[in-house]
Amino acid sequence: MTTRRKPFGRTLCAMITPFTAAGTLDLEGAGRLAGRLVAEGCDGLVLNGTTGESPTTSDTEKAELITAVREAVGDGVPLVAGVGTADTRHTAELTLAAEKAGADGVLVVTPYYSRPPQEALEAHFRRIADVSGLPVMLYDIPGRTGTRIESETMIRLAGHPRIVAVKDCSYDLLGTQKVLAHTELAYYAGCDEHILALYAVGAAGCVSTVANAVPGHIAAILDAFDAGDTARATELQLRATPLIEAMMAAGLPGTVTVKALLGTLGLPAGPLREPLLPAARETSDRLRALHEELTAA
Template identity: 70%
Template sequence: MDSSSRSGPFGRALCAMVTPFDDAGALDPDGAQKLAAHLVDGGCDGLVLSGTTGESPTTSDAEKATLVRAVAQAVGDRATVVAGVGTADTRHTLKLARQAEAAGADGVLAVAPYYSRPPQDAVEAHFRRLADAVGIPVMLYDIPGRTGVRIESETMLRLAEHPGVVAVKDCAYDLLGSAKVISRTGLAYYSGCEELNLPLYSVGGAGFVSTVANVAPRRLRAVLEAHDAGDNERARRLHALALPLTELMMAAGLPGTVTAKALLGALGLPSGGVREPLRPAGREATDGLLLAYEALVQSNT
């Protein structure tokens, strides 16, 4: 990596990796290792496991630990491994975080506690307990569209004072709020919405945590590299070229897990099926995804 380029605590180009399953629907550790190595070879600085894309709601605690161990072993010191540990239960979150640390994770990612919709003081206390519970850094995951709970800017500012809270995966669609926290703290902000990768990076973001990076990591990374090089027109063009695939994968009616696994399977990479209640993509959707993927790969940059 060019020493002049920005890099957050976990790198800058992170993939929200799918969790590969075998033909029987069981966790596929060997497939996870192969996919992880492929993604790192393709330009990923880090891999985020057991997040939304990793089907965390339908994988067991034991499967989550096995996945971290397998991927950490596969990538070694070539990439960071961040484990999703967020749940609606503080005690369970702490258990998963300690488990992830013991399994070899470099950091943990946690959403605000969902469904019970705790007030901001309770959200702050939850994350402080998490950061106190482990010796590895914490990435907060602000995605109110799924959790029903925002991590408000003022809460972020207070949490930034904790030495264990180092980063944010930002899916709040609030560029003003994000820019405010970036300008006033040392928190590394990672875009969790591909269409905002470049806008957030341009106001001081650290990079991205991306579902689309399962299939096009180098293309997404190239946007940041162009910006770092001062070639804003190239960055804008590369960002625009990735939008059709981003839209099909993330905003065309199917969850990103489903579209990412459909594409990975079509490309001969480890993925497997999805666990219910999710359902696999149909042939028509997969064909459309392949066309958009091929157009991006073949585009003249």
Template identity: 65%
Template sequence: MTSSHPFGRALCAMVTPFTSTGELDHAGARRLARSLVAGGCDGLVLNGTTGESPTTSDAEKSALVETVCAEVGDRAHILAGIGTADTRHTRALARDAERAGAHGLLVVAPYYSRPPQADVEAHFLRIADAARVPLMLYDIPARTGTRIEPATLVRLAAHPRVAAVKDCAYDLLGSAKVIARTSLAYYSGCEELNLPLYAVGGAGFVSTVANVAPGPVRAVLDAYDRNDRNGRDARAASVRAHQRVLPLAEAMMAAGLPGAVTAKALLARLGQPGGPVREPLRPAGRGTADGLLRLYDALTAPRVNPQG
């Protein structure tokens, strides 16, 4: 069946802005959230991987959600990352995020301990039973060491608060099978798969690149939908838009540095809030930042119509 869009289509995995001294930057978070929504994001995911969740405290996580919800919560879906390796801690973070105003919860598979699938399923059910808002499950085995297997996702889809998946499993066949068998909304968490996943029934994306280029990233889906509605070939315009994004996406996400590092480096060059990363991450070098800015300029430069 076709996925709905419970959290919108174009979601940004927002960085967590810090001040120059490393404290949570509330003013910067408000400014960045406004800019992202104005740029085309209809959802913001806070306290995820790009949000440096491993190095922010529980209190900072709640404060960021509260700040962003107060600023743009009436115009965008706000999801809070709450996933940890500890079921009890994750449930506590779910309650904190709900009190702070989150519209949904991003819950990563429990990491490091590598639980079997029955335990992974039980973990998510415990969170879903305790939650009052819908969940987006986060499948990223390269980081967690644990896959949420397609069969497990099919079973979890029966829970009324399990609404979506952020898909970083790099298994398009498995994802397509779950989409076909459930009503789960699939969101690509890998820039290069935004269009392919959307084409097989995905709901949209959760994008790190959207921190700096929300319009071009969203344009891929807009082109696909526009062509589809008009009854024309849905490939040409959307494929061109997808291909335009890929060089910057590759530099930000597949060149050896974490997305939080590259996103903050480019945000700084663009005069946008972001601030430093927290250790153990270290800032990108000048050459990296220069290269990112060149790719950004190429992506956002006005296009010349060869037909005049």
């Protein structure tokens, strides 16, 4: 099952976008954070995604972040740039800018709010795949966008030579398995609680938010499975569950909890941009305690 192609690597981190205390882009901090993530187990990074606060960064800032991270990690680390918007034309512009800035691929989320029907979704994704030479990772997250990329649509899109991967936050294991059974699309678990489950049925890896804080542990789950030690892989996934729940399922966006935790660890993070607000002190303290418990085990 793990022989499925991995166009962007296996363990990817949905990296936060660090800001300075004044709220401007912290390019030096982004480079340091990216270097740490790669050194500790990530073999690819996703920039300018939801966790990277893409709704509140400018087009110029998005390109600057890609360039800075590329300089920090070198040419051998796949960088996937989030370019998805609710506007096909704008998404195409961001795709071309990401290609120019040094990205290896683009992450294209389902257009949100307007809730396009499946025919329109398919046309949107094909338009973006045609606009540049970069491979495309589709982002299926109906809980945020209001629209699912249906399995039949995904299967048709798999025929496009540059649509190669999916970040899966659909919470539809049956639908995911159907696409895996009928296509060569590389699926990446976008929900940390599903990393091992999806990998076991043929996913290529994960795009993890929790990896911002524990990249080595996330990589170790997949390492154990690849080594044939499924019991160890299960143990590692379950040991991470308390931190995953606190970071991803406790009522706060992952961006908020990641920045709160990284701040306690002295790592580049900085403030959030509104409308997001910082986590309360007790939340930060709990995240730090869970982190220490996990990394000490």
